[in-house]
Amino acid sequence: MERQELETFLTLxxxxxxxxxxERLLLSQARVSQTVKKLERKIGxxxxxxxxxxxxxxxxxxxxxxxxxxxxxxxxxxxxxAKDVARGVEGELGVGFLGSGAGSLTQPILELFRERCPGCAxxxxxxxxxxxxxxxxAGDVDVLFTCLPVEEPDLTVGPVVIxxxxxxxxxLRHPLAGRTSLAWEDLAGETFFGVVNGAPAYWWDFHVxxxxxxxxxxxxxxxxxxxxxxxxxxxTGQGVSPVIASVEKYYARPDITFVPVxxxxxxDVALIWRTGGTxxxxxxxxxxxxxxxxxxxxxxxx
Numbered sequence: 001m002e003r004q005e006l007e008t009f010l011t012l013x014x015x016x017x018x019x020x021x022x023e024r025l026l027l028s029q030a031r032v033s034q035t036v037k038k039l040e041r042k043i044g045x046x047x048x049x050x051x052x053x054x055x056x057x058x059x060x061x062x063x064x065x066x067x068x069x070x071x072x073x074x075x076x077x078x079x080x081x082a083k084d085v086a087r088g089v090e091g092e093l094g095v096g097f098l099g100s101g102a103g104s105l106t107q108p109i110l111e112l113f114r115e116r117c118p119g120c121a122x123x124x125x126x127x128x129x130x131x132x133x134x135x136x137x138a139g140d141v142d143v144l145f146t147c148l149p150v151e152e153p154d155l156t157v158g159p160v161v162i163x164x165x166x167x168x169x170x171x172l173r174h175p176l177a178g179r180t181s182l183a184w185e186d187l188a189g190e191t192f193f194g195v196v197n198g199a200p201a202y203w204w205d206f207h208v209x210x211x212x213x214x215x216x217x218x219x220x221x222x223x224x225x226x227x228x229x230x231x232x233x234x235x236t237g238q239g240v241s242p243v244i245a246s247v248e249k250y251y252a253r254p255d256i257t258f259v260p261v262x263x264x265x266x267x268d269v270a271l272i273w274r275t276g277g278t279x280x281x282x283x284x285x286x287x288x289x290x291x292x293x294x295x296x297x298x299x300x301x302x
Contacts, residue, residue: 001039001042004035005035005038005039005042006068006072007025008021008025008027008032008035008036008039009035009036009039009047009064009065009068010065010068010069010072011024011025012032012036012048012055013057013061013062013065013069016054016055016056016057017055018032018033018055036048043060043064045058045060046058046060046061047060047061047064048061073294077287077291080284080287090117090119090120091119091120091121091281092120092121092122092123093113093120093121093122093123093142093143093281093282093285094123094125094135094140094141094142094143095122095123095124095125095141095142095143095144095145095285096124096125096126096127096135096136096140096141096143096144096145096146097124097125097126097127097144097145097146098126098127098128098132098144098145098146098147098227098269099147099227099243099244099247099250099269100244100246100247100250100251101124101145101269102145102161102162102269102271102289102300103161103162103164103246103250103269103300103302104246104300105161105162105289105292105293105296105300106145108292108295108296109161109285109288109289109292110122112288112291112292113284113285113288116284116288117281117284120281120284125140125141127141127144127146128225128226128227129195129196129199129224129225129226129227129230130195130196130197130199130224130225130226131197131199132146132199132203133146133150133152133155133200136155136272136273136274137154137155137274139274142273142279142281142282142285143271143272143273143282143285143286144271144272144273145161145269145270145271146269146270146272147203147207147244147267147268147269148160148206148267148268148269148270149202149203149206150203150270150272151200151202152200153275154274154275155272155273155274155275156272156273156274156275157270157272158270158271158272158273158286158289158290159270159271159286159289159290159293160268160269160270160293160299161269161270161271161289161293161299161300162244162246162267162268162269162299162300162301163266163267163268163269163298163299163300163301164244164245164246164266164267164269164301164302165244165245165260165264165266165267165302166242166243166244166245166260166261166264166265166266166267167242167243167244167245167247167248167258167259167260167261168182168187168240168241168242168243168258168259168260168261169231169234169240169241169242169243169247169256169257169258170234170240170256170257170258170259171234171235171236171237171240171255171256171257172254172255172256172257174237174240174257176259177257177259179259180259180260181259181260181261181262182259182260182261182262183261183262183263184209184212184213184261184263184264185212185213185214185216185263187212187218187240187261188212188216188217188218189219190218190219190239190240191219191220191221191238191239191240192208192218192219192220192221192239192240192241193208193220193221193222193223193224193230193233193239193241194220194221194222194223194224195223195224195225196223196224196225207242207267208220208241208242209264213263221238221239222238222239227251231251231253231256234256235253235255235256242261242264243258244267244269244302245258245260245302246302249302268299269299271286271289273286
């Protein structure tokens with residue numbers, strides 16, 4: 001199988017659309033169709049079932065995809081590692097993180113990156129609510145693990161490393177502490193927190209929705225500058241806050257309890273970087289993150 005045949009087959013198997021496949025590969029739709037037909041002649045059977053409206057994989061095509069995709073991913077990773085060695089990825093990489101960073105995948109990511117790029121030191125720096133994207137924009141860190149959504153034209157959102165349900169952090173003696181589950185509508189009478197200065201409004205509104213499903217306003221009290229400040233205020237009865245479920249594991253404290261909020265959307269944590277601002281170091285780190293997430297079977301879940 002020729003390289004173009006392989007890439008065309010794998011891309012069409014993922015997209016199931018000739019137009020999108022052509023866009024991804026920078027080819028014409030006719031060229032994509034010709035390449036697939038040529039490959040099918042080599043194999044001796046259809047790999048895709050086509051109609052005027054849909055494209056589906058045939059059983060043989062599905063089997064071939066499942067056999068080839070892991071091999072192709074490993075081949076691409078091997079080539080990338082060779083490029084890293086050839087370029088001599090050295091110096092220092094700044095990695096920012098908000099909250100628990102990449103969660104359970106943080107250590108495997110750092111270990112893989114250090115194994116591939118032993119000449120590059122990693123410097124970790126915590127980001128804060130008051131300006132969660134500031135250190136990245138200022139160049140104080142090269143990449144950042146942060147909670148989505150991030151909808152900024154100067155920043156690129158990369159692989160998602162965590163996908164978790166959300167829970168409500170509350171004082172241990174709070175009246176709702178004994179519940180097994182909560183709805184956002186139940187919390188209209190509670191006091192939540194604002195955020196100091198530089199966090200985008202849409203970002204905080206996702207994490208602390210300003211209204212309940214019925215339209216009742218959510219009260220926001222004191223503005224917080226950091227995650228640890230917020231947790232201290234929760235513990236002392238100044239308010240409550242939704243957080244991702246793994247906070248209970250990484251930031252457990254005896255004066256705070258956590259109850260699931262079943263109707264809040266799950267939260268994603270992703271790696272982001274400055275658009276057009278990657279270096280050999282950041283590209284090598286991005287590949288390490290992608291490879292660890294793939295080896296994990298997708299984003300970590302709590």
